[in-house]
């Protein structure tokens with residue numbers, strides 16, 4: 001009799017637990033449906049994704065041989081090969097990936113509503129799934145308001161995020177979303193950059209001849225028109241940031257480091273550049289909330305994701321004033 005009673009109560013507990021899980025799933029589906037399109041987005045099929053990717057001709061036209069070599073992982077590759085491989089890298093999203101991403105957009109939208117944050121409007125965001133082999137396995141990157149997501153990472157991150165306290169896919173999406181926002185609203189971009197001491201000029205700066213062979217294109221950085229004052233050898237010099245490869249591909253493939261770094265280029269047209277170590281105030285300018293300081297755009301995309309996800313108190317920031325500044329701007 002006692003045993004029967006125990007089995008009955010264990011069954012009851014399991015049923016209640018199952019009921020709670022089902023309720024949670026239904027609630028999650030409803031919330032996702034209601035809020036996800038507050039940030040307008042859609043998922044491209046592989047075919048459309050390929051077309052959109054290859055339509056970014058201005059970006060590919062600016063590729064250097066260095067860009068092609070590092071992406072194809074060989075010397076002397078051609079643009080035709082690169083475009084073919086790029087097209088091959090695009091995939092279909094799975095149902096699970098689409099739902100996981102929709103769920104994050106819904107959560108992002110609820111974060112904005114709950115805190116009363118106002119962000120610039122963007123054109124419709126188009127999500128494209130790609131394998132990222134040509135982009136060093138990056139989690140994602142953007143062109144305009146197209147967000148290319150790493151097909152493997154999207155699934156892995158969504159699973160990791162089932163662990164309480166993990167926000168890997170949220171972080172990735174907030175970061176990529178920032179690039180869409182800055183492209184759609186130059187004023188917002190200028191305000192954000194000013195938080196790390198960068199001023200946006202009305203024209204793009206020319207790359208100096210000494211960097212032409214070393215330049216490394218980054219789809220997230222469309223413009224080199226923002227500068228800050230760096231202290232170099234005791235002199236204040238206005239410079240813009242450029243991401244380069246420190247060696248050519250033939251040398252780099254036998255090297256242990258990744259051979260990529262940010263350098264500072266004077267905006268006055270002098271044919272030279274300075275390493276980050278030469279600027280005594282490099283960390284003061286960019287702040288140290290993130291290590292991803294290859295350009296003000298990337299640095300602020302990371303600060304923005306922290307601000308949106310964790311607010312001013314949710315993390316121990318070395319430079320809290322940057323996060324406070326972001327919150328202040330989006331709260332106006």
Ligand SMILES: [Zn+2]
Pocket residue numbers: 141175176179220298301
């Ligand atoms: Zn980025």
